[in-house]
Every structure is written in C-alpha cells, then in structure tokens.
Amino acid sequence: MAKYEKSPLAPERFPTLGGIAGVKFSTVQAGIKYKGRTDLMLAEFAPGTTVAGVFTKSLTASAPVLKCREHLTGGSARALVVNSGNSNAFTGRRGEESVDHILTAAADAVGCEVGEVFSASTGVIGEPLPHDIVTAALPGLKAQLGSADWEAAANAIMTTDTYPKGATRTAEIGGVTVTINGMAKGSGMIAPDMATMLSFVATDAVIPSAVLQALLSDGTDKSFNAITVDSDTSTSDTLMVFATGQAGNPSPASPTDPLIADFKRALDDLLLDLAHQVVRDGEGATKFVEITVTGADGDLAAKRIALSIANSPLVKTAIAGEDANWGRIVMAVGKAGEKANRDKLGIVIGGVQVTHDGMRVEGYDEAPVAAHMKGQNIIITVDVGVGIGQATVWTCDLTHGYIAINADYRS
Amino acid sequence: MAKYEKSPLAPERFPTLGGIAGVKFSTVQAGIKYKGRTDLMLAEFAPGTTVAGVFTKSLTASAPVLKCREHLTGGSARALVVNSGNSNAFTGRRGEESVDHILTAAADAVGCEVGEVFSASTGVIGEPLPHDIVTAALPGLKAQLGSADWEAAANAIMTTDTYPKGATRTAEIGGVTVTINGMAKGSGMIAPDMATMLSFVATDAVIPSAVLQALLSDGTDKSFNAITVDSDTSTSDTLMVFATGQAGNPSPASPTDPLIADFKRALDDLLLDLAHQVVRDGEGATKFVEITVTGADGDLAAKRIALSIANSPLVKTAIAGEDANWGRIVMAVGKAGEKANRDKLGIVIGGVQVTHDGMRVEGYDEAPVAAHMKGQNIIITVDVGVGIGQATVWTCDLTHGYIAINADYRS
Numbered sequence: 168m169a170k171y172e173k174s175p176l177a178p179e180r181f182p183t184l185g186g187i188a189g190v191k192f193s194t195v196q197a198g199i200k201y202k203g204r205t206d207l208m209l210a211e212f213a214p215g216t217t218v219a220g221v222f223t224k225s226l227t228a229s230a231p232v233l234k235c236r237e238h239l240t241g242g243s244a245r246a247l248v249v250n251s252g253n254s255n256a257f258t259g260r261r262g263e264e265s266v267d268h269i270l271t272a273a274a275d276a277v278g279c280e281v282g283e284v285f286s287a288s289t290g291v292i293g294e295p296l297p298h299d300i301v302t303a304a305l306p307g308l309k310a311q312l313g314s315a316d317w318e319a320a321a322n323a324i325m326t327t328d329t330y331p332k333g334a335t336r337t338a339e340i341g342g343v344t345v346t347i348n349g350m351a352k353g354s355g356m357i358a359p360d361m362a363t364m365l366s367f368v369a370t371d372a373v374i375p376s377a378v379l380q381a382l383l384s385d386g387t388d389k390s391f392n393a394i395t396v397d398s399d400t401s402t403s404d405t406l407m408v409f410a411t412g413q414a415g416n417p418s419p420a421s422p423t424d425p426l427i428a429d430f431k432r433a434l435d436d437l438l439l440d441l442a443h444q445v446v447r448d449g450e451g452a453t454k455f456v457e458i459t460v461t462g463a464d465g466d467l468a469a470k471r472i473a474l475s476i477a478n479s480p481l482v483k484t485a486i487a488g489e490d491a492n493w494g495r496i497v498m499a500v501g502k503a504g505e506k507a508n509r510d511k512l513g514i515v516i517g518g519v520q521v522t523h524d525g526m527r528v529e530g531y532d533e534a535p536v537a538a539h540m541k542g543q544n545i546i547i548t549v550d551v552g553v554g555i556g557q558a559t560v561w562t563c564d565l566t567h568g569y570i571a572i573n574a575d576y577r578s
Numbered sequence: 579m580a581k582y583e584k585s586p587l588a589p590e591r592f593p594t595l596g597g598i599a600g601v602k603f604s605t606v607q608a609g610i611k612y613k614g615r616t617d618l619m620l621a622e623f624a625p626g627t628t629v630a631g632v633f634t635k636s637l638t639a640s641a642p643v644l645k646c647r648e649h650l651t652g653g654s655a656r657a658l659v660v661n662s663g664n665s666n667a668f669t670g671r672r673g674e675e676s677v678d679h680i681l682t683a684a685a686d687a688v689g690c691e692v693g694e695v696f697s698a699s700t701g702v703i704g705e706p707l708p709h710d711i712v713t714a715a716l717p718g719l720k721a722q723l724g725s726a727d728w729e730a731a732a733n734a735i736m737t738t739d740t741y742p743k744g745a746t747r748t749a750e751i752g753g754v755t756v757t758i759n760g761m762a763k764g765s766g767m768i769a770p771d772m773a774t775m776l777s778f779v780a781t782d783a784v785i786p787s788a789v790l791q792a793l794l795s796d797g798t799d800k801s802f803n804a805i806t807v808d809s810d811t812s813t814s815d816t817l818m819v820f821a822t823g824q825a826g827n828p829s830p831a832s833p834t835d836p837l838i839a840d841f842k843r844a845l846d847d848l849l850l851d852l853a854h855q856v857v858r859d860g861e862g863a864t865k866f867v868e869i870t871v872t873g874a875d876g877d878l879a880a881k882r883i884a885l886s887i888a889n890s891p892l893v894k895t896a897i898a899g900e901d902a903n904w905g906r907i908v909m910a911v912g913k914a915g916e917k918a919n920r921d922k923l924g925i926v927i928g929g930v931q932v933t934h935d936g937m938r939v940e941g942y943d944e945a946p947v948a949a950h951m952k953g954q955n956i957i958i959t960v961d962v963g964v965g966i967g968q969a970t971v972w973t974c975d976l977t978h979g980y981i982a983i984n985a986d987y988r989s
Contacts, residue, residue, distance in 0.1 A: 227912030227920045257908050259921065259937035292905035293938050480891070480976075481984055488985030494703035497668050501638030509638045510670065526670035527704050565891075567981050573892055574899030574977070 186315030189213030189411025200252030229256035242376030451568025483565035511552025597726030600624030600822025611663030653787030862979025894976035922963025
C-alpha cells in the first residue's frame with residue numbers, strides 16, 4: 168500500500184470511545200495483502216442484538232454486500248468479520264463461495280447461526296480473496312475477543328485512509344442513557360482497487376430491527392448519501408448498525424415513537440460526524456466544502472443541484488486553486504437538469520453575496536471572498552429561485568494529490 | 579490568457595481547406611480581452627443561405643445562445659459574429675442588450691435583416707461584454723471580407739485551445755460535387771471562465787433548413803454529443819451549419835431522401851473529425867480514449883454506461899497512469915444506473931479479453947494490456963450482457979495538467 172501524508176483536514180486525534188455493552192472486538196495481522204499492520208477484525212455481539220444496514224446501489228456490488236443484504240432479512244446479528252486488502256468484488260461464484268466459507272467459520276467460532284453473521288471486504292477488486300487466511304485466523308480472533316478498543320478496530324479496516332475515524336454520542340430513551348459508537352473508513356468515495364466506504368455503528372440501546380432500519384435509512388440520506396469525493400460509487404459500500412439491547416431501555420414501537428426522538432438526533436449527528444471525517448480524508452483533499460442549495464423545486468432537486476456543484480471537476484479545481492470562480496458554480500447549476508431560474512440565481516460564498524437576481528451584485532468586492540477561499544472550510548450557498556426545496560452536501564477539492572494517488576496506485 | 583504547450587495529441591497540421599462559394603471571412607485583433615491575437619471574426623453568407631443549429635442544454639445558457647435559438651426559426655443566415663475573451667453569459671438584461679447591439683450593427687454592415695444574423699461568444703462569464711468594441715470593429719471587418727482562410731477564422735475563435743481545429747469533406751448530391759468545411763474550438767468540454775465548445779460548418783450545397791437541421795441533430799448525437807473531457811457542460815456550446823446553395827445541386831426533399839445519403843455520410847464524418855479534435859485538445863490530455871459499450875438494454879443505455887466510464891475520475895486517472903485497472907471500469911458500469919449483468923460482464927482493452935462472464939479470464943496476462951496502455955490511443959470495449967444496444971464515446975485522460983490549468987486559471 169502506498170503511504171500518504173495524514174490529511175491536513177484530519178481531526179486532532181481519535182475521540183475517546185468507551186465500550187458498548189454486548190460488543191467485543193479483536194484484530195490481527197492476517198497478511199491478506201498488507202504487511203506490518205492489522206487487516207482483519209472480528210466483532211461479536213451479545214445474543215438478542217438487532218441489526219440494520221444500507222449498502223451500495225451499484226449494480227456490480229461485491230459478494231459480501233449481496234450476502235449481507237440476504238442476512239439482514241433475519242434482523243439479528245451475532246458476529247461481523249471485516250478484512251482490508253481485498254474487496255472480493257467481481258470474483259464470480261468463487262467470490263460467493265469465499266464469503267460462505269468465512270461466514271460459516273465465524274458462526275462456528277462464535278457459536279451462532281450463519282444467518283447472524285455479516286462480513287465486509289475492501290481492497291483490490293477482481294482478485295480471488297484468500298479466504299483460507301481468514302478462516303484460519305478466526306479461532307484465534309475468537310479466543311482474543313474482549314477488547315473494547317474501537318480505535319484498534321477502526322485501524323484494522325483502513326486501506327488508503329490516512330487516519331482512523333470514530334465518533335460517539337449518548338442519548339436518553341425513556342429515562343435510560345444509551346451510548347452509540349461508530350467507526351468508518353474511506354478516503355475516496357470509492358477507489359475499487361484500494362479504498363471504499365465502510366462504517367459500523369453499535370449501541371447498547373434496545374431497538375427492534377425494523378425501527379433501527381428506518382432510523383438508519385433516514386439518517387444516511389442526510390450524511391453518507393450527502394457526501395462525495397469524486398462522484399464514483401463503490402462496489403462495496405456498507406453501513407451497518409448493531410443494537411445490543413444491553414441498556415435495557417423501553418423498546419420504541421416505531422421510528423416516529425417520541426421515545427426514540429433523542430436517539431434519532433444522536434444517531435443522525437454521529438452519522439454526519441463520521442461522514443464528514445470520510446470527506447476530510449478525501450484523496451488529496453486540502454479543503455472541506457459545504458454546499459447548500461435553497462429555493463429548489465423540492466428537496467430532491469436541491470440535492471441533485473448541490474451534488475452537481477460538488478461533483479464538478481471545474482468547481483473542485485477552482486476551490487483547490489483558492490479561486491472565487493463563481494462562474495463555474497453557475498455552470499454546474501445549469502447542467503444539473505433541475506429547474507433553476509437563471510434570472511433569480513443568488514450565490515453566497517463565505518457569507519458574502521456574490522450574485523443576486525441572476526447577475527453579479529453591484530460593486531462586488533472579491534477581496535473578502537478571496538480571503539474565505541484561502542481557508543480550510545469553504546461554505547457555498549446557492550438559491551435557484553424557483554421553490555422552497557433545500558439540501559446540503561459536503562465534498563472536498565480536486566488537487567494534484569488526487570491525481571498522484573489515483574494515477575499511480577497499482578503501478 | 580495562460581499559455582500552454584500544444585497538446586501531444588494534436589494533428590500534425592491544420593488541414594488544407596479551400597473556400598466555400600458564398601462564404602467570406604474577416605478577422606481582427608479587437609482587444610476584447612486578449613492582446614496580440616485575433617479575437618473577433620465576421621462571416622458573411624450569400625443570400626439564400628439556409629441554417630441549422632444545436633446548442634447547450636444548460637438551463638443557464640448564455641445570451642447569444644438564447645438569441646441564436648430565436649433567429650434559427652427563420653431558417654436563413656447572412657452573417658455570423660464570433661468573439662473570444664468574453665462569453666456574455668450570466669450577464670442578465672445587459673447581456674441581452676449587448677447581443678442586440680452586435681446583431682443590429684452586423685445587419686447594418688452586411689445589409690440584411692437582424693433575424694439573419696447569428697453570434698457566439700466564449701471566454702470569461704459574468705463580466706459585461708464590451709459590445710462597443712465589437713460594434714466599432716464591424717464596418718472594418720465588412721470592408722475586409724473576402725478571405726477564404728478557414729485557419730485564420732479558426733484561430734480567431736480560440737480561447738485556451740492549443741491548436742486551431744478544421745476539417746473538410748466532399749460529397750455528391752445528384753451528380754453535383756459539394757464541399758463541407760468546418761472549424762471548432764474547445765479544450766475542456768467546458769470551462770465557463772475560459773473555454774467552451776463552438777463549431778461552425780459551411781457547405782455550398784443546396785439544402786432546405788429543415789433538412790439541414792435534421793441531419794445536424796442526428797450527426798451531433800454521434801459526434802459532439804458523444805465526447806466528454808470533464809463531464810462539465812458549457813453555458814455557451816454552439817454548433818451551426820450554413821448551406822449557401824451555390825453548388826446548384828438538386829434540393830433534397832427530406833432528411834431521408836436518397837439524394838442526400840452521401841452528403842449525410844460526409845457531414846457525419848466531418849462532425850466526428852472535429853469532435854475528436856476537441857477531445858485531443860482536452861485540458862491536460864495525454865491519451866485519446868475510445869469507449870464502446872455493447873450488449874446494453876438499448877442504444878441510449880449503452881451511451882449512458884459509456885459516458886459513466888468516460889467521466890469517471892478514477893478510470894481517467896488510471897488511464898493517465900497507464901494502469902490497466904479494469905476494476906475501475908467495473909465500478910463505473912455499476913454506478914451508471916442502467917441494466918448490466920454482473921455475471922456476464924466482458925471487458926476488452928486494446929483487443930485483449932480481460933474479463934468474461936463476470937470474472938477475470940483464466941490465465942489473464944496483463945503484459946499486452948499494459949503495453950496498450952502506454953500508447954496514445956486507448957480502446958476499451960465493454961459488453962454488459964443484457965441486450966443489443968451499443969454506443970461509442972470518446973474522451974481523454976485526467977492528468978496533473980488538467981489540475982494545473984483549472985486550479986490556476988484566474989489567479
């Protein structure tokens with residue numbers, strides 16, 4: 168694996184995460200591809216743990232993704248196996264057999280049904296996954312279980328990430344305090360040969376799997392589905408939440424039960440935190456960019472316009488060049504294919520109104536905007552003047568670093 | 579204007595273009611923005627000239643584009659005014675007034691109706707176009723008309739292009755030989771502050787405007803609408819064809835009239851030639867890439883998948899790195915949102931079968947593929963295994979040069 172400098176946008180340190188009752192980890196240097204670092208992680212969950220998940224929409228999804236979707240219908244989880252170094256994607260029947268071997272071995276080790284085991288793999292695609300390395304390591308991993316070290320687990324799932332990503336929140340459910348911890352990996356939205364996005368969240372709360380799934384899907388739309396590094400979509404993207412129920416809180420009846428409101432707020436916040444950390448580790452990133460679109464014909468239209476801006480190579484290179492090049496924002500709005508009123512378009516950069524009613528503002532002074540562009544956090548707001556839809560997305564800039572990482576990776 | 583090295587993919591020289599009866603050019607250094615080079619071009623067409631055009635689909639289209647669309651309904655053309663250095667886009671009412679001033683002055687100079695005059699502008703957006711510089715230059719341009727120098731005209735419309743683009747073809751219509759000449763500019767698919775795609779074609783053939791429009795729209799789908807440099811769409815894209823009728827051929831009755839078959843072939847070929855020249859001048863390009871998708875659920879689905887591959891930053895950077903990274907092609911197929919059978923996917927690079935039935939071929943030897951990747955012309959074919967739809971698109975790689983050009987342009 169190529170080694171890259173830690174992202175300038177990285178948080179100062181991994182946050183302090185306590186344990187989650189009912190969750191145990193262990194990690195090992197299995198040597199699937201990388202040398203001298205952990206690359207395999209086993210998590211065991213207490214009996215009664217519920218589970219929810221969201222996955223890549225790619226039509227060429229990896230074998231582990233297909234199997235996770237299948238097992239999710241059971242609603243309960245006892246184990247999770249994650250490896251880095253090989254994504255087991257585009258490996259045909261052989262890839263599916265590898266997943267079966269791993270899940271069966273994990274079920275044997277933990278002592279549970281195969282349908283309660285989940286797995287995720289990231290790394291090179293198209294290479295057969297040496298599943299025997301994984302299955303051979305599982306008994307040892309089981310024997311060492313007990314660690315509540317989320318940072319160690321977050322490290323074991325990294326590929327080209329320049330730092331491990333974690334977050335924690337607490338919430339009240341019916342007077343009981345519950346904890347949510349999460350980890351993530353990802354440093355391009357995707358790079359099938361080297362990286363992809365995985366995130367695992369666990370809580371000690373009692374939450375039925377159907378409720379958990381609804382909360383997760385909703386929270387994902389505003390977090391992991393509102394970030395982009397390079398517009399490319401992984402074949403392995405996986406985000407799962409496990410609820411061990413050890414906190415003993417009253418069980419919510421539905422996703423809209425008032426009992427669960429504070430938990431939902433905390434989960435949403437944690438997912439957004441992790442998603443932002445993924446963008447901040449975007450390949451070659453030097454700027455963290457927040458783009459809000461207002462005045463659109465519905466929230467979905469707003470999100471599409473915001474992603475059109477966030478994915479535009481010309482907008483992203485302008486930000487990399489610290490150039491207050493609002494003309495490229497106009498272009499990206501125009502190409503989004505959603506309703507926008509050219510003669511009402513208003514653009515605000517770093518709090519400064521740049522255009523109003525479809526024209527540059529009278530006496531526009533570029534100096535404060537240019538100063539904002541020199542910072543690490545860029546904030547762009549665009550009103551498209553046709554309705555009340557709005558959305559916010561996050562991205563990073565497009566730099567020489569991105570080209571260096573992605574043009575030179577395999578060679 | 580920043581100066582860049584001539585693209586390594588440039589043709590050896592501008593082709594030899596004769597005149598087109600009924601078409602006269604003149605150019606001048608008007609000083610709209612650039613110094614020391616021509617930046618304004620006037621073309622005059624003989625009475626009776628028919629016209630057709632296709633334009634950007636951007637919802638924030640420039641003032642000249644809106645006016646051209648309006649004048650096109652008349653079907654006849656006597657003059658064309660093109661400036662570089664300022665795109666007159668996103669300039670509100672003032673921009674529309676500027677176009678009116680220019681078209682009126684050109685109609686006065688040439689002696690025709692305002693509705694027979696067309697214009698196009700490229701360059702910085704959001705800055706008022708100093709139309710008085712253009713209108714003041716028009717009488718002089720009219721006085722100097724007479725040149726049949728397509729290369730001089732092609733030079734005057736360039737912005738960041740590293741070479742002028744031209745092509746010529748001949749065809750037979752009812753025993754009469756007719757000529758088609760064309761020029762183009764563009765070095766990103768778009769860069770609103772600096773570049774965009776313009777192309778102007780003229781023929782001495784007799785072709786009614788409705789027939790010309792049908793031929794142009796059809797030819798564009800397979801040429802200018804099948805190329806991409808960076809997925810960004812200009813606010814100014816303009817492609818127009820003028821038919822002076824001086825050749826005196828029998829007039830075709832419809833776009834499917836057998837009389838026009840050879841002309842259609844020649845026009846299609848010329849449009850493709852010009853479109854390829856635009857890709858070959860793609861910002862920072864070092865490789866010319868042809869991507870064909872077969873086996874799709876219809877031709878449109880095939881084109882969408884092909885463009886998903888062509889626009890993927892990860893595919894484009896892999897090509898820049900001369901890396902036979904077919905995993906990224908799988909990823910780009912998966913994210914396209916069109917039907918594809920993961921277990922039937924076949925990828926051929928440079929004539930070498932890489933994957934078959936959803937897996938890397940047995941005994942895959944990367945050496946010949948790696949050798950192909952080192953060349954300037956990269957050919958990728960992908961069969962997605964669900965139908966008979968197919969399409970071909972063209973693009974270039976994504977290099978440090980693209981970042982250098984676009985991150986540093988305005989500063």
